[in-house]
Amino acid sequence: MRPFEPHLIPDFMLDILPYLSVTLGVTLTTVVFGCVLGGVIAYLKLFGNKLQRLLANAYTYSMRCTPSIILLFIVFYGLPKFLIEMFGYDINDFNRAFFVIITFTLLFAANISEIMRAAYIAVDRGQYEAAVSVGMSSWQAHYRIVFPQAAVIALPNFGNSLLNLLKEGSLAYTVGLVDLLGAGELIVARAYGASALEVYIAVGLIYYGIAIALEKICLHLEERFSPQKIVKV
Amino acid sequence: MELNYEFMADTFFKLFHALPVTLSITFVALLAATPIAFLLALARIKKIKYLQLPIKLYISLVRGVPMIVQILVIYSLLPSLLNYLFKELNISYNIFDLNTIWYAYIIFTLSTCAMLTEVFRSALQSIDQGQLEAGYSVGMSTWRIYLRIIIPQALVVALPSLCNITVSIIKNTSLVFMMAVKDITAVGKIAASYGYNYIEAYIDVFVVYIIICSVVQILFNVLEKSFGRFRQRVLSN
Numbered sequence: 001m002r003p004f005e006p007h008l009i010p011d012f013m014l015d016i017l018p019y020l021s022v023t024l025g026v027t028l029t030t031v032v033f034g035c036v037l038g039g040v041i042a043y044l045k046l047f048g049n050k051l052q053r054l055l056a057n058a059y060t061y062s063m064r065c066t067p068s069i070i071l072l073f074i075v076f077y078g079l080p081k082f083l084i085e086m087f088g089y090d091i092n093d094f095n096r097a098f099f100v101i102i103t104f105t106l107l108f109a110a111n112i113s114e115i116m117r118a119a120y121i122a123v124d125r126g127q128y129e130a131a132v133s134v135g136m137s138s139w140q141a142h143y144r145i146v147f148p149q150a151a152v153i154a155l156p157n158f159g160n161s162l163l164n165l166l167k168e169g170s171l172a173y174t175v176g177l178v179d180l181l182g183a184g185e186l187i188v189a190r191a192y193g194a195s196a197l198e199v200y201i202a203v204g205l206i207y208y209g210i211a212i213a214l215e216k217i218c219l220h221l222e223e224r225f226s227p228q229k230i231v232k233v
Numbered sequence: 234m235e236l237n238y239e240f241m242a243d244t245f246f247k248l249f250h251a252l253p254v255t256l257s258i259t260f261v262a263l264l265a266a267t268p269i270a271f272l273l274a275l276a277r278i279k280k281i282k283y284l285q286l287p288i289k290l291y292i293s294l295v296r297g298v299p300m301i302v303q304i305l306v307i308y309s310l311l312p313s314l315l316n317y318l319f320k321e322l323n324i325s326y327n328i329f330d331l332n333t334i335w336y337a338y339i340i341f342t343l344s345t346c347a348m349l350t351e352v353f354r355s356a357l358q359s360i361d362q363g364q365l366e367a368g369y370s371v372g373m374s375t376w377r378i379y380l381r382i383i384i385p386q387a388l389v390v391a392l393p394s395l396c397n398i399t400v401s402i403i404k405n406t407s408l409v410f411m412m413a414v415k416d417i418t419a420v421g422k423i424a425a426s427y428g429y430n431y432i433e434a435y436i437d438v439f440v441v442y443i444i445i446c447s448v449v450q451i452l453f454n455v456l457e458k459s460f461g462r463f464r465q466r467v468l469s470n
Contacts, residue, residue, distance in 0.1 A: 065400065065446035067407035070418065070438050077431035085235065167299035171408075181302060200305040204298045211297030 008195055012187060012202035019183040020206065026097055026104070026179065027166050033105040034165075038112030045117050056113070063110030068168045072103045076175045096177040104165060111161045119154035120146070152225045159218030163211055170207070180206055241433045244424045248441050251420040254334065255445070258406045258416070259399065262341035263349075270349035277354050288350065295347035300405045307340050308333075308412050337409045341402060348398050356391035357383065389460045396453035400446050407442070417441055 044056040131141035173182035184203040368378035410419035425434035
């Protein structure tokens with residue numbers, strides 16, 4: 001058996017770490033687009049007519065049942081072909097990140113729409129009515145009273161989804177994006193498969209570090225914005 | 234867009250031949266992980282010393298590291314490690330002849346176990362401590378109280394999470410093609426690359442997964458209704 005060389009792991013981590021910016025960049029872009037699309041879907045679920053509600057729910061359902069990697073392959077192979085044949089527009093030479101962001105936006109939007117819907121419902125209707133009764137417009141009541149409370153309620157689930165997104169994002173290397181795992185794979189390939197274990201452990205440790213940091217941040221935010229704390233201030 | 238419908242129909246039925254692989258990984262993972270996870274959950278609840286930290290670390294590792302990285306780490310570790318062990322112990326079995334699905338079983342059991350531990354812990358804790366005391370007061374043993382009173386109630390609480398976990402295992406099994414296991418995704422991939430019919434094949438795979446997950450969710454709904462029956466009975470009395 002080839003000897004296990006743990007002392008190589010820190011070196012590999014340093015080699016791979018610069019690609020954290022790619023992973024985080026893709027993740028953050030996805031979150032921004034995903035929240036916009038998720039917001040629209042949540043709106044349809046809450047206030048849409050029957051058909052719109054049905055479509056929004058069907059969308060969420062099918063995304064929940066789809067392995068990310070399959071959707072990634074469908075977008076990666078299907079979208080360029082679709083655009084060329086329908087509009088004659090060639091996106092084959094686009095950056096791989098483009099396809100990854102589209103895929104994960106679709107997936108993340110489904111999750112986030114469900115979280116947004118649940119959080120909106122969880123805010124007591126009386127809050128809105130009270131706000132309107134003191135002369136706020138409907139928009140003001142939402143913007144100043146309902147949304148901030150819903151955001152606090154949504155925070156734990158949002159953190160969870162974000163963590164999942166970050167982890168699932170590692171699948172992007174299967175379509176050739178050089179993110180954390182992609183960089184690791186390159187190192188493995190360059191050494192013809194030697195020290196694969198050490199490289200993968202290094203990648204795993206980096207992801208673990210991010211996950212722990214993210215969890216800590218979420219806990220801190222939850223505490224900071226918990227209703228008791230805000231009322232006391 | 235021109236799709237090759239004939240190919241799609243062919244592949245769609247071919248994919249179902251790979252269904253047992255996907256399902257067997259899911260079932261083995263769930264079945265093997267359940268007893269271990271139950272014990273780990275009990276250890277967490279009873280706050281057994283020296284076990285708290287390792288269990289917490291294990292759960293957070295599984296939660297924090299992407300599934301694909303877990304697969305890559307274990308798949309590059311286990312075969313050579315086992316080979317080394319077998320040589321040391323003079324077992325003449327060639328480990329590289331072993332069907333790679335065994336590694337899939339191991340990996341998915343490990344990750345499922347972590348997820349189940351958390352679910353069982355919160356489900357068991359949701360049951361009022363008074364139930365245990367009531368059981369003692371009528372002279373039942375701890376073992377019996379768990380089997381007859383606490384677990385049936387906790388199971389109803391845990392079922393929705395169990396459903397989510399099952400669906401997520403099924404989704405994650407799509408990654409086993411990395412280990413040369415021929416599951417649904419792998420069969421789709423092979424069919425796709427044969428004639429460059431990527432989109433058709435992956436749309437098929439997409440549909441198959443939606444069908445499987447729907448069936449699983451329907452089954453869990455039925456289970457939830459039948460396990461939860463005692464609740465209505467209690468309420469109506």
